Amino acid sequence: xxxVLIGCGNLGEIILNGFYLKKKKISVVEKNDKIKSKISSxxxxxxxxxxxxxxxxxxxxxxxxxxxxxxxxxxxxxxKEFQLDKHIFVSFVAGLSTSGxxxxxxxxxKIVRIMPNIFISSxxxxxxxxxxxxxxxLKTKILKDFRHFGIxxxxxxxxxxxxxxxxxxxxxxxxxxxxxxFNEIIKNNGFSEKESILLLTSLVEGVEKRIKENSFxxxxxxxxxxxxxxxxxxxxxxxxxxxxxxxxxxxxxxxATLKSVKISKDLDKLF
Ligand SMILES: NC(=O)c1ccc[n+]([C@@H]2O[C@H](COP(=O)([O-])OP(=O)(O)OC[C@H]3O[C@@H](n4cnc5c(N)ncnc54)[C@H](OP(=O)(O)O)[C@@H]3O)[C@@H](O)[C@H]2O)c1
Numbered sequence: 001x002x003x004v005l006i007g008c009g010n011l012g013e014i015i016l017n018g019f020y021l022k023k024k025k026i027s028v029v030e031k032n033d034k035i036k037s038k039i040s041s042x043x044x045x046x047x048x049x050x051x052x053x054x055x056x057x058x059x060x061x062x063x064x065x066x067x068x069x070x071x072x073x074x075x076x077x078x079x080k081e082f083q084l085d086k087h088i089f090v091s092f093v094a095g096l097s098t099s100g101x102x103x104x105x106x107x108x109x110k111i112v113r114i115m116p117n118i119f120i121s122s123x124x125x126x127x128x129x130x131x132x133x134x135x136x137x138l139k140t141k142i143l144k145d146f147r148h149f150g151i152x153x154x155x156x157x158x159x160x161x162x163x164x165x166x167x168x169x170x171x172x173x174x175x176x177x178x179x180x181x182f183n184e185i186i187k188n189n190g191f192s193e194k195e196s197i198l199l200l201t202s203l204v205e206g207v208e209k210r211i212k213e214n215s216f217x218x219x220x221x222x223x224x225x226x227x228x229x230x231x232x233x234x235x236x237x238x239x240x241x242x243x244x245x246x247x248x249x250x251x252x253x254x255x256a257t258l259k260s261v262k263i264s265k266d267l268d269k270l271f
Pocket of ligand 1: 006007008009010011012029030031032035066067068069071075092093094095115116117118169
């Protein structure tokens with residue numbers, strides 16, 4: 001067994017699913033009995049544990065922590081007793097800093113912070129990884145061991161995780177939010193919910209393909225749709241008017257980033 005996942009709630013199950021689909025060796029520690037029995041019946045090959053004493057730590061390389069911030073300190077203090085100096089701790093906990101974790105586990109502990117989004121199961125998660133004080137060879141190995149998440153970007157400053165959380169952690173929700181606005185507009189113009197969803201899904205799939213065909217040049221893609229004096233240009237004039245939309249989006253991402261910074265500061269006080 002190579003990976004152990006502590007906490008298998010909303011994000012934990014997405015992570016588990018990603019490892020499970022790739023047939024990687026993973027076990028789960030989950031204190032919630034309901035979730036534990038769900039995991040056991042849904043993922044037949046997966047071992048689940050109630051507490052850390054049941055684990056054979058010599059079989060484990062990565063200890064992944066995916067619980068709510070309030071539960072972290074207790075878990076880290078419990079784990080400390082097992083003196084797992086050779087293990088790599090991978091924290092998915094938004095806002096929990098490397099220094100906070102080291103305060104519990106000791107300064108020599110190996111900590112990786114990782115910020116994925118919900119697209120792990122389809123290998124499409126835009127994921128930030130922060131690894132402080134690791135040798136290059138080990139960093140490469142870690143990135144390889146989590147490559148099935150999707151696109152992994154190593155960030156060299158921990159504070160970049162705050163922006164990443166705001167931009168890509170929340171990213172799927174922003175796109176869904178915009179699609180929901182379109183959905184309402186389409187329905188208000190006489191189409192059924194079913195038709196609207198099908199049309200929007202096809203639109204998103206088409207966009208994905210075109211982005212790749214145009215070598216990720218967004219402006220070129222826009223220009224291919226918006227011919228001079230045409231209808232699309234008329235709508236785009238509204239979108240770009242006084243940069244209002246751009247300004248709203250910038251402000252939204254900034255607000256989410258600042259929220260992440262605040263959560264992090266508040267959490268640091270507890271460690
Ligand atoms: N949700 C997201 O999209 C997302 C994205 C990025 C990062 N994150 C981070 O991921 C972490 C988990 O978020 P979540 O939404 O998945 O939380 P969650 O649904 O509450 O899942 C955490 C699970 O861990 C269990 N747990 C608590 N203490 C435990 C312990 N000592 N041993 C074993 N299991 C324990 C909880 O059980 P109880 O319910 O009984 O306490 C719960 O089932 C958070 O720190 C969050 O910042 C989440």
